[in-house]
Amino acid sequence: xxxxxxxxxxxxxxxxxGLVAVDDVxxxxxxxxxxALIGPNGAGKTTVFxxxxxxxxxxxxxITLNSPESQATFLxxxxxxxxxxxxxRVVRTFQNIRTFPKMSVLENLMVAQHNHLMRASGxxxxxxxxxxxxxxxxxxxxxxxxxxxDRTGLAEYADSEAGALPYGEQRRLEIARAMCCDPVxxxxxxxxxxxxxxxxxxxxxxxxxxxxxxHISVLLIEHDMSMVMGVSxxxxxxxxxxxxxxxTPEEVRNDPAVVQAYLGSDDETDNAADATT
Amino acid sequence: MGHxxxxxxxxxxxxxxxxxxNGISLGxxxxxxxxxYTMVYGIIGMINFAHGEIYMIGAFIALMVVVAFxxxxxxxxxxxxxxxxxxxxxxxxxxxxxxxxxxxxxLRGSQRLAALISAIGMSIxxxxxxxxxxxxxxxxxxxxxxxxxxxxxxxxxxIVRLSTLQIMIVLVTIALMAVFALLIARTxxxxxxxxxxxxxxxxxxxxxxxxxxxxxxxxxxAALASxxxxxxxxxxxxxxxxxxxxxxxxxxxxAVLGGIGSIPGAMLGGLLxxxxxxxWSGYFSIEYKDVATxxxxxxxxxxxxxxxxxxxxxxxx
Numbered sequence: 001x002x003x004x005x006x007x008x009x010x011x012x013x014x015x016x017x018g019l020v021a022v023d024d025v026x027x028x029x030x031x032x033x034x035x036a037l038i039g040p041n042g043a044g045k046t047t048v049f050x051x052x053x054x055x056x057x058x059x060x061x062x063i064t065l066n067s068p069e070s071q072a073t074f075l076x077x078x079x080x081x082x083x084x085x086x087x088x089r090v091v092r093t094f095q096n097i098r099t100f101p102k103m104s105v106l107e108n109l110m111v112a113q114h115n116h117l118m119r120a121s122g123x124x125x126x127x128x129x130x131x132x133x134x135x136x137x138x139x140x141x142x143x144x145x146x147x148x149x150d151r152t153g154l155a156e157y158a159d160s161e162a163g164a165l166p167y168g169e170q171r172r173l174e175i176a177r178a179m180c181c182d183p184v185x186x187x188x189x190x191x192x193x194x195x196x197x198x199x200x201x202x203x204x205x206x207x208x209x210x211x212x213x214x215h216i217s218v219l220l221i222e223h224d225m226s227m228v229m230g231v232s233x234x235x236x237x238x239x240x241x242x243x244x245x246x247x248t249p250e251e252v253r254n255d256p257a258v259v260q261a262y263l264g265s266d267d268e269t270d271n272a273a274d275a276t277t
Numbered sequence: 278m279g280h281x282x283x284x285x286x287x288x289x290x291x292x293x294x295x296x297x298x299n300g301i302s303l304g305x306x307x308x309x310x311x312x313x314y315t316m317v318y319g320i321i322g323m324i325n326f327a328h329g330e331i332y333m334i335g336a337f338i339a340l341m342v343v344v345a346f347x348x349x350x351x352x353x354x355x356x357x358x359x360x361x362x363x364x365x366x367x368x369x370x371x372x373x374x375x376x377x378x379x380x381x382x383x384l385r386g387s388q389r390l391a392a393l394i395s396a397i398g399m400s401i402x403x404x405x406x407x408x409x410x411x412x413x414x415x416x417x418x419x420x421x422x423x424x425x426x427x428x429x430x431x432x433x434x435x436i437v438r439l440s441t442l443q444i445m446i447v448l449v450t451i452a453l454m455a456v457f458a459l460l461i462a463r464t465x466x467x468x469x470x471x472x473x474x475x476x477x478x479x480x481x482x483x484x485x486x487x488x489x490x491x492x493x494x495x496x497x498x499a500a501l502a503s504x505x506x507x508x509x510x511x512x513x514x515x516x517x518x519x520x521x522x523x524x525x526x527x528x529x530x531x532a533v534l535g536g537i538g539s540i541p542g543a544m545l546g547g548l549l550x551x552x553x554x555x556x557w558s559g560y561f562s563i564e565y566k567d568v569a570t571x572x573x574x575x576x577x578x579x580x581x582x583x584x585x586x587x588x589x590x591x592x593x594x
Binding site for chain 2: 053055080081082085086091092094098100101102103107110111112114115117118120121123124127128177181
């Protein structure tokens with residue numbers, strides 16, 4: 001693959017007993033680009049995400065992240081989940097919403113800056129006495145949080161409990177929170193699920209903004225084909241755990257194997273199938 | 278603690294005031310221990326039944342430091358007590374950390390019952406460890422903080438005593454609670470603890486080291502328990518290897534009464550249990566004070582399982 005690839009997934013295989021959820025999948029994600037991972041339900045997309053973020057340890061395969069800033073190389077499949085975020089700076093969101101429902105929106109975003117603040121608080125003691133260095137760090141964190149609150153249109157909810165937010169806002173909160181982790185790769189698992197068309201439109205804009213203004217790569221799982229086709233630079237198609245196609249939106253749209261996979265599948269993917277054809 | 282000399286005269290106000298003072302002092306101590314139960318429950322959903330033993334170890338360490346200084350006069354007492362406080366907090370925290378590392382972390386992710394049984398096992402092991410190394414006899418400490426205030430309401434000959442030590446216990450508890458509340462509400466560690474309480478795997482995916490956060494929760498609970506241990510040693514002047522058991526169950530009752538998982542609840546529960554015990558000892562029967570406390574445990578578990586300040590969601594992994 002290209003030498004400048006940010007993320008390289010090689011021969012990734014994940015078995016659960018006799019079930020092979022992901023079968024020898026290889027792909028790469030370029031620096032500063034939006035890549036989409038699509039496929040019918042049960043194709044293994046979320047399993048790939050779980051391997052990337054340390055939720056699962058893959059049965060076979062190598063996942064390499066070349067950090068653009070530190071020039072360091074991380075083997076994600078060997079790292080604990082919190083290290084993947086803290087050191088390799090790969091961050092994900094979930095298909096089902098996973099905010100901290102009893103914390104305010106602002107505090108949700110502060111948790112994402114935990115490591116930075118923990119260091120600044122000198123293992124909590126400086127934080128307790130309110131040392132200037134800690135206050136300064138905290139003010140900077142609040143500023144960063146407020147930047148993303150504004151970008152995601154959550155300003156009016158900043159002090160509300162996250163659990164009380166409307167659905168679409170909770171989805172955007174998850175993205176804002178992931179961005180507060182200062183990622184180099186942002187993995188979004190079905191961010192448009194349950195959103196109405198205008199919310200989906202806003203989401204596409206947000207994802208584009210993240211790439212264009214922050215030069216962060218995005219890896220996207222999504223069933224909303226119009227969104228995927230509109231926003232992605234590159235698409236990887238999975239079916240039954242195997243990669244069946246990849247390329248630009250145009251190439252993938254016209255790939256016979258992809259059309260076959262979607263049209264030949266059960267009724268749960270009707271929406272997606274309609275969108276591709 | 279009931280002062281039987283006042284009973285014959287039955288001077289209602291004075292007698293009540295005395296029990297009130299006793300109740301607050303005792304309640305503050307239970308509250309400090311109860312926080313350890315409630316925090317651990319909040320973050321990993323398990324009752325750390327060895328927490329009473331951690332408190333007992335804190336009391337022993339404090340006693341040893343005080344004795345090592347020799348019981349002097351004036352300035353030295355302050356130095357001895359401060360050293361006892363710091364050394365006991367540091368070493369007891371270490372016990373708390375090791376306890377979690379050895380007995381609970383390997384069982385994380387397995388059934389809840391496994392960790393619970395491990396906790397009971399650790400409780401017995403720590404009791405016997407102290408019994409073997411320190412002997413089974415009670416250890417005594419002559420009162421080193423004396424003096425206080427005496428009040429009389431009206432024309433009675435019943436004297437209400439408020440000792441310096443009782444004032445100290447309440448002040449130290451208030452100070453610790455304030456620091457603790459600040460830590461939970463304002464620092465990165467406290468925020469991480471609250472996040473882990475709500476969703477551990479999500480916290481990990483935001484870069485929070487969950488294992489370390491849990492370890493620090495045990496360390497904090499142990500440090501508070503050791504302060505309670507020091508104060509009880511000074512208050513009663515006697516400890517043995519078994520004091521952690523009853524105090525632990527009472528503090529657990531306090532945590533349940535206040536609403537397990539809720540830190541203000543633990544403090545409130547501690548005070549209520551302290552009051553109940555003081556009032557029961559004062560007005561009914563000092564022999565049955567434990568029965569009163571544990572009856573509360575039973576009643577709360579039946580009629581108010583979420584406690585006074587607890588949240589209704591009990592299901593946690």
